Amino acid sequence: MFDAVLPLAAFSQRKVVASVVLRVVTGRSSVVFDSCWGRNMRVFLLGELRVLDGDVELPLPSSRKARALLAFMFATSRPHRRERLCEMFWDLPDDPRAALRWALSKLRQVVDRPDQVRILADRERVEIDTGSVEINLWQVHGELQRRGQTSIETLERMARMLEQTPFDGLDGAGSDLFEAWLQSEREDIEISRVEVIRQLATHPDISEFAAKKWRRLWREANPEGADEYARSVSEEAADVANSQPTAERHSRPREAEALKEQRIGFCEVRDGTKIAYATIGSGAPLLKAANWLTHLEFDWQSPIWGRSFAEIAKGRRFIRYDERGCGLSDWDVDDLGFDAFVEDLETVADRLGLERFPLLGISQGAAVSIEYAVRHPERVSALILLGGYAAGWRHTVDQEERARREAVMSLTEVGWGTDNPAYRHIFSQTFMPDAHAETLAWFDELQRQTTSPRNAARFQDAFGNIDVRDRLSQVRAPTLVLHSKYDQRIPLAAGRALAAGIPDARFVPLESRNHVLVGDEPAWKVCAETMAEFLADQGL
Template sequence: MNEINEFKISLFGELTVSDGNGPVPLPASRKARALLAFLVTTDRPHRRERLCEMFWDLPDDPKAALRWALSKLRKVVDRPGAPHILADRERVAFCGEGVAVDLRDLRARLREGPSAMSLTELEAAAAQMTGVLLDGLDGAGDEVFDSWLMAERDDAEADRIEVLRRLARHPQATRAAAAKWRRLWQRADPEAEDAAAAPDGPSVTTPETGGPATSSPAGPGAFEAADRRAHLRDQKIGFCQVRDGTKIAYATVGDGPPLVKAANWLTHIEHDWDTPIWGACFADIARDRSFVRYDERGCGLSDWHVERLDLTAFVDDLEAVVDKLRLERFPLLGISQGAAVCIEYAVRHPDRVSRLILIGAYAIGWRHHASPEEIARREAVRQLTELGWGTDNPAYRHIFSQTFMPDATPDDLKWFDAFQRQTTSAANAARFQEAFGDIDVRDRLDQVQAPTIVLHATQDQRIPVEQGRLIARSIPGARFVPLDSRNHVLVDYEPAWAVCMAQIRSFLQETGI
């Protein structure tokens, strides 16, 4: 038997690792085991700083604690000529090639379609999924880790419900077995109206087997949540290199023609999808498109320690992502300072940009029009950022949250405060503020050839609506859409969000591109 079948990691129940000789002893440290579980389950690189913060924020030397844990985990999972713990100076990842991971492999089989798994496979999966996912690791990390763990368990339970649903409706299940699976399905998902009405036994047929179609076990709300989870699981993260050597992390999700979003103030492609701020917007866009976004230099999963942090570098980042994915022609979405990046890119590459969507945009940074008083205030905010950004006190980051979303709920503001801290360092947050002040693409506006729509909140507390109107007046044929909101970043429970998304969808459908 080869190693691909012998080397297994199980996430259902307690975390276990086994090879051809049986179970492999895991480190005694719960934090080390939790780190392995996190790396295996997320299946993507993570910054060392974030892992230290997540698991070892209290020790005097969290970096040393991380190195110690990685050395222990290498003894568990690395094989001669096949290392699975991959680490460089900035990131750590788990390479799952040649490793059977029960949760990952089950999800891959479920995605193959309703009839892909045999009755025997489904029964084995149902038996395997009875244990609590990653049992015993609660509290092994910080609040973010616990939130991630709960979300993973919710997703695993949704997968188990799908397995039970398929078993209850499987044409080869006996009547008694189908009744058992139906009871378990109904117990796991009481709101699934057709679980109680599911026919018994082998008389059940499906479209794949030539029989009548059956209804879904969940209502529209459940479908929307399930779609969000499915998109997040299917997200693919990759890296590309800019001509100055900077590594940029990008993510793609969804199917269909591409739509590219330029980076804006502090993103993190690992965390911003399933969030109260961006999640609904991203899910709406990805419904019928391949949605591409990335972390610009200095934040998220991209390189933090960079020499250049200015408009030219931001455009270089966008160019690198588009070239890496070999995209030929696509709509481009720019939010806040990302709009200036889109404008510059559209002028440089008119053959590639089919449409331009700009939200909360500005063409000129604050330094070009600020009064001496405004400059002094900005300098004070920059100094506060350098001093307090990385602390547990959210007051320093709240300066931005309150102006980005003055009408958001307290919970959303609290989330945004924490999110900003995860995305970058204090030094970079201050550098971003300086870089945004230098932006000036006014002389490029009349050179934009792509059809353009500009959407702007009429009472935007961060970027005055006059900035959006200036862009719309200056780009030939551009359309301006005022939004009744005070929020620079729209949230999905305000009416302006629905108007914004409807306008974008209509704009993209006008010529079918």
């Protein structure tokens, strides 16, 4: 059977409908977990891959590669280049495109109907139309993103679903690229499982007997989170018993309240990459350009970013987004280059209708912010650059240091996702040499959860190529540059060079060795106060 080539434009009307459904299913609008949308196909990605037409289970191809391809397309639900699919599943010396065509012909026998073509393909790309498909993994993600209290019954059903191994039986069905994607998907799903357990353990309507079970499971999965909750409950009980005021305690976890209040959305860049963004607060906007190692949800729970972001968000509308390849944004992306980073920023600003706003750039986000400010001078009212640089390591280091950097990239790709944090310590010890041991441990785990091993290496490679030195003199926005004096990751000289190159920029050195400032260190207090004063001086 040949691989029919169908023009994707012919399905434009269907794809519009499918995109609306996708927004509902994935939680970008309200989702009801128990709803039945009148669909005639159901797909199970938790556990072994299963496809049902009504109540009839459909036979799947015997080829594991074909089944893995089907699961991948259902899970991602977006177009993929044929070359990319060949790399992921048929890294063969002879004819991988023929193997892909054969697999698609087998999958069409499963999902296509005489009156409904679901596998859409042209000569360059392949995708699956999920507009009339109910996918259990999407239901779980959608329910977790829905605002409001979820019922105990629904949470328990989700917990049972999430106990199963996602994409079970598909290990080894593709190349290292597929394995990396599979691992990252499972890690994300494990995060969802822990969140469901947390909600059950703390649900106001659950019985004490059931709560004990879920607290035990929560402690097994996330000891720090469970113990912190137990401590807060004990403190509250003690305050009530002693009639002590609780205002201070309730105001302390601003980060936890912020996590409940922030609103997460998604926008799509021209190349099809979906970028996750979050807004919190009200008032004048402040947009933070993405930098590596962020996660819109986990950051608020972080001893690193949580307190810092809560401080920045006071009295204004604070906007963040996750880098492509990182956090809640798409991980499986072809382009992790500088121009793509800038376009992501442009897309988020356009999506939110920001006409004129101050821009915060941290680490490599500083270079992205500079490029954006030069391209769009009418929109950037002020620049704040923290721990930034204008030129990546490939432009500034000698051959010996270049060899070390390239060796670290190789180590990253093989060791990033392992349980042994030794590989990730390469970063945590230079990002935050003065942080507490528990903060470093949290940062190690954050690294693993925010991106895949392959992407972690690709990010390092991309950052090495950054060079906006010729753009510094073209910046017209008032600029504040802050940099740790003893930064172990990006030397102070890089921050000075930024300030020297940008007309009338103000430079403030900070008493710290940390590249990533921690919310409880004195240098962060100076940093936060200086940023607030700078924005106030600009009338922002």
